[in-house]
Structures are given as C-alpha cells and as structure tokens.
Amino acid sequence: MISAANSSAQPPLLQLEDIHKSFGTLEVLRGISLTAGEGEVVALIGSSGSGKSTLLRCINLLEVPDRGRVVIGGEAVAMTSEGPHRRAADEKQLRRIRSGIGMVFQSFNLWSHMSVLDNVMAAPLQVQGREKAEVREEALAMLEKVGIAQKADAFPAQLSGGQQQRAAIARALCINPRLMLFDEPTSALDPELEGEVLRVIRLLAEEGRTMVLVTHDMEFARSVARRAVFLHEGLIEEEGPVREVFGAPRSERLQRFLAAGQHA
Amino acid sequence: MVDLLPAWLADGLGDEALFWFGYLTDGRHLAWYSSVQFTLIAALLGGLCALGFGLLGAGMVGSRALPVRLFGKAYVNMVRGVPDVLFFLFFPLAFEQGVEWMASSVICSPEDIAANPGRWPPCPAANWILGTWEYLLLASVSLGIVYGAFTANVIHGALNAVPRGQIEAARAYGFSASQVFWRIRVRQMWIYALPGLSNVWLLLIKATALLSLLQIVDIVSWAGRLGAPNFTPSAGLVHPDWRWYYYLVLLLFYVLLTFLSEKGFAALTRWAGRGMAVAEARA
Numbered sequence: 001m002i003s004a005a006n007s008s009a010q011p012p013l014l015q016l017e018d019i020h021k022s023f024g025t026l027e028v029l030r031g032i033s034l035t036a037g038e039g040e041v042v043a044l045i046g047s048s049g050s051g052k053s054t055l056l057r058c059i060n061l062l063e064v065p066d067r068g069r070v071v072i073g074g075e076a077v078a079m080t081s082e083g084p085h086r087r088a089a090d091e092k093q094l095r096r097i098r099s100g101i102g103m104v105f106q107s108f109n110l111w112s113h114m115s116v117l118d119n120v121m122a123a124p125l126q127v128q129g130r131e132k133a134e135v136r137e138e139a140l141a142m143l144e145k146v147g148i149a150q151k152a153d154a155f156p157a158q159l160s161g162g163q164q165q166r167a168a169i170a171r172a173l174c175i176n177p178r179l180m181l182f183d184e185p186t187s188a189l190d191p192e193l194e195g196e197v198l199r200v201i202r203l204l205a206e207e208g209r210t211m212v213l214v215t216h217d218m219e220f221a222r223s224v225a226r227r228a229v230f231l232h233e234g235l236i237e238e239e240g241p242v243r244e245v246f247g248a249p250r251s252e253r254l255q256r257f258l259a260a261g262q263h264a
Numbered sequence: 265m266v267d268l269l270p271a272w273l274a275d276g277l278g279d280e281a282l283f284w285f286g287y288l289t290d291g292r293h294l295a296w297y298s299s300v301q302f303t304l305i306a307a308l309l310g311g312l313c314a315l316g317f318g319l320l321g322a323g324m325v326g327s328r329a330l331p332v333r334l335f336g337k338a339y340v341n342m343v344r345g346v347p348d349v350l351f352f353l354f355f356p357l358a359f360e361q362g363v364e365w366m367a368s369s370v371i372c373s374p375e376d377i378a379a380n381p382g383r384w385p386p387c388p389a390a391n392w393i394l395g396t397w398e399y400l401l402l403a404s405v406s407l408g409i410v411y412g413a414f415t416a417n418v419i420h421g422a423l424n425a426v427p428r429g430q431i432e433a434a435r436a437y438g439f440s441a442s443q444v445f446w447r448i449r450v451r452q453m454w455i456y457a458l459p460g461l462s463n464v465w466l467l468l469i470k471a472t473a474l475l476s477l478l479q480i481v482d483i484v485s486w487a488g489r490l491g492a493p494n495f496t497p498s499a500g501l502v503h504p505d506w507r508w509y510y511y512l513v514l515l516l517f518y519v520l521l522t523f524l525s526e527k528g529f530a531a532l533t534r535w536a537g538r539g540m541a542v543a544e545a546r547a
Contacts, residue, residue, distance in 0.1 A: 155539025
C-alpha cells in the first residue's frame with residue numbers, strides 16, 4: 001500500500017529498476033531502468049534481439065526478471081528471490097496488477113472460441129468481477145470506438161488482421177487500464193491494414209493514456225510517443241524526448257539504426 | 265405377449281408370424297432385450313469416468329509438481345499397456361476384497377477370526393455380497409480407469425495444441441491459473457481432442473462386451489444362452505444351435521452404436537469448432 005506521504009508525491013506510474021533477464025546462457029536484458037509517468041507514451045525501439053519485447057513483457061511479468069524491481073503506481077510487484085527460477089510471490093497481487101494493464105500482442109491473441117464481444121467482456125467479468133449489463137454496454141462502446149461495432153458477434157477467425165487487432169485493442173480498453181502495453185502491434189499486418197490500427201493507437205495517445213509501445217515503425221513511434229528509448233543488446237543506449245532521439249541522435253549506433261530504417 | 269396384440273392384428277398376421285412373435289417376446293428374450301441397459305449404462309458411465317480420469321491424468325502429466333507429474337505419467341504409460349480383460353477381472357475383485365479387508369478390521373472380533381482360520385473374508389459379517397448393480401458400477405470404474413489412461417494421453421496432447429499466445433493473453437489479463445486451464449485450455453482443446461476421443465470411445469464401447477466376465481448377465485451372455493440348442497419337455501427340440509444368429513444380432517447392435525457415436529461426435533465437433541480456425545481449415 002502507498003503511504004499518505006508517498007501518494008502526495010505521486011510516484012511515476014511505471015518504474016523498472018535494474019531489470020536483468022537471461023534465457024539459459026543468453027543474456028537478453030542486462031540492467032535496465034525505466035520510468036513512465038501518468039499520461040506518458042514511451043516507445044521502445046531497437047533492432048531485433050535488442051530485448052525490447054522482453055522488457056515490455058517484464059512489465060506485467062509475462063517474463064519474470066531474474067533481477068530488478070517492477071513498481072506499478074508505487075506498488076512493487078512481489079517476487080521470490082533473484083535468479084533464473086524467480087517468480088511472482090503473491091498471486092493475488094499479480095492478478096490485481098495485471099487486471100489494470102491492457103496488453104496488445106503482435107499476433108492479436110484473441111480467444112478464438114469466443115465472439116469478439118465476449119473477448120472484450122471476458123476480463124472485466126471474470127477477473128474484475130464487474131456487472132454484466134454495464135460491461136456489455138462499455139464493450140460495445142469500445143468496439144464502436146475502434147470502428148468494428150458491426151463485428152461484435154463474429155468470431156476472431158472471421159475478421160481481417162486489422163480488425164482483429166482493433167478488437168484486441170478494445171479488449172485492452174474495456175478493463176479501464178491505467179497502463180497499456182503494445183508489443184509490435186502492426187508487425188503481423190499487411191501494410192494496407194496497418195493504418196487502421198495506427199489511427200486507433202494515435203487516438204488513444206491523444207486521450208492522454210499511459211502507454212509503452214514496442215515498434216519497428218519509426219515514423220509511427222516519432223509521431224505518437226513523447227519519449228523514445230533505444231535498446232541495444234539488453235541495455236539502454238540512448239533515451240530522451242522523441243524530437244531529440246529521432247532528430248539529433250547522439251550515439252553512433254542509434255544514428256546507424258535510424259539511417260538503416262529509412263532505406264527499409 | 266401374443267395375447268396383448270389386438271385381435272385384428274393377430275388375425276392378420278397368420279399363425280407362423282404369431283409363433284415367431286411369441287417366440288421373440290417370451291420371458292427370456294425380453295430379459296435379453298432389457299439387458300441392453302447394462303451395456304449402455306456401462307458405456308456411458310465408463311465413458312464419463314474415462315473422461316474424468318483423462319482430465320485428471322492430463323492435468324497431472326502437465327503439472328509443475330514433480331511427484332504429481334510422475335504419478336500422472338506412470339498412470340498414463342502403465343495402464344495403457346495393461347490388457348483390458350485382465351484389468352476388468354483384477355480391479356473389481358481387488359476392490360471387493362480391499363473393502364472386505366477394511367470392514368473386517370472393524371467388524372470382526374478376534375474370536376470370529378480365530379474361528380475361521382484361513383477363510384476369506386475373515387468373519388462372515390465382513391462378507392460383501394455384490395449384486396449386478398455393484399458389479400456394473402465396478403465395471404464402469406474399471407473401464408474408466410483403463411480408457412482414462414488413453415483419454416489422458418489424447419487430452420494432454422490436445423491441451424498442448426491450444427495456441428500459446430491465447431494462454432498468455434489470458435494470463436496477461438489477470439486470469440487465475442485455474443481459469444486459464446478451464447476457460448481457455450480445456451474449452452479450446454476439444455477440437456484437437458475429439459478425433460482421438462472418438463477412437464477411445466469406440467474401443468470402450470467394444471469393451472462393454474466383457475461385462476459377462478463379472479457375472480453380469482448382459483447381452484452377450486443372453487445371446488449365448490438363447491442361441492444354444494433348446495429343449496423343452498413338452499415340445500422336444502425347439503431349435504438347434506442358433507448362437508451365430510444371436511451373435512450376428514449383437515454385431516449389428518454394435519454397428520448401430522458405432523454409427524450413432526459417429527453422428528454424435530460429428531455434432532460435438534461442429535460445436536467445438538465454432539469460430540476455431542482449425543475447424544474452418546478442415547471443413
């Protein structure tokens with residue numbers, strides 16, 4: 001619990017402290033600290049294998065960091081002792097924290113046996129225990145917002161990739177998340193379908209939602225994020241306001257990374 | 265039964281048809297027909313048990329706790345290799361004697377036991393006499409244990425075929441482990457499991473022909489009795505060895521069960537496949 005003294009100081013919504021993660025002998029994250037304040041949009045960029053997706057997945061403990069702290073809204077996520085077998089120590093706390101974080105995956109990961117509407121309603125009903133009529137109304141409003149209200153009763157497999165990803169965003173919105181995580185949300189989409197998803201994410205950014213975004217799309221990162229973090233081999237190589245990171249990169253690696261992206 | 269027919273029908277049928285109608289509806293034949301219930305009950309109850317043991321076994325095989333996992337693996341791998349006939353004989357007897365042994369340690373006085381040296385059960389009061397229904401229940405559980413091992417194997421594979429990303433999404437949204445297991449993994453695995461489960465179900469149906477081993481007078485025993493050369497004191501030889509006719513009827517009965525099962529599984533597959541990309545790719 002946050003003490004009165006702390007809450008008046010308003011801790012940043014998300015704090016990662018000295019995050020380390022290895023898979024076997026492969027060291028993917030080598031000590032990363034990162035914060036995101038209320039209403040901030042942070043883009044994680046970097047080449048494949050730089051650890052940006054793993055870092056994102058450490059935020060809601062889909063990957064448990066071997067070392068380091070994850071603090072959400074001033075509350076540290078309880079974990080067992082450090083090492084490769086580390087896991088969440090308090091299942092209840094983990095579920096509560098997770099139920100406030102909306103995650104959007106590269107491959108959508110909608111539950112294929114449920115209609116789109118049921119997908120959006122599932123977590124509010126079964127995890128948050130909210131009232132059905134209210135959730136249904138909100139779910140329909142969210143589907144309206146992402147522009148696929150007419151697909152509410154369809155199954156995910158009957159939707160295009162762009163529609164599925166927008167449904168997944170509606171699913172994330174319907175839990176009233178205080179933090180949203182996007183893991184390469186457009187990488188599995190055909191270029192002509194990317195736009196519809198990017199428009200929705202941009203809309204959310206303009207609403208002042210707190211978001212952490214892993215993306216390959218530099219143009220998009222630049223236009224949507226306030227801050228960009230460039231990862232290289234499991235460490236933060238450079239970070240700052242997007243204007244500086246994209247406009248005047250200091251590190252040579254970032255300069256090369258951005259130059260390579262422009263030709264791609 | 266012949267006297268139950270309305271007069272106009274009895275007159276219209278003719279003597280020969282009436283004779284056969286009377287023959288096929290005599291008390292022994294009616295008993296044969298009603299013994300179908302044992303087969304059907306054993307199949308349904310055994311099937312339910314197999315599904316229960318299968319889910320349990322699959323859950324154990326997939327468990328994170330090593331002892332549980334080992335026990336699950338031992339069950340799945342060993343029981344699948346045991347001949348069902350043998351297990352069918354072993355389990356009800358072992359269970360019966362186990363109950364009697366436990367009962368005897370409570371009921372029997374030392375004097376009783378001393379009075380019955382080397383006898384089983386140790387004292388008459390501990391004797392558990394099993395009737396048809398008790399044997400039927402034990403038979404169903406035996407079927408459930410044997411075919412549950414196959415079911416567990418099928419379900420274990422099917423659970424692992426559920427896309428990882430969907431399981432991960434459920435975890436990311438705060439679903440508990442048991443919610444993820446039941447609402448996502450078990451709910452989705454049917455489309456992968458049903459082809460294998462229909463095989464196990466047909467094997468289980470076939471094994472119901474073994475009920476007579478447990479002193480249950482089932483359709484197979486009745487067919488043997490009714491088909492055997494038949495004498496009556498008044499009429500002499502009623503018919504010679506007709507067993508193969510009777511067994512043929514049973515064969516047709518099992519063909520019919522198979523046909524109905526396939527229909528049932530087709531309907532289940534349609535249900536399980538709603539919205540699933542796997543099913544649409546198959547269709």
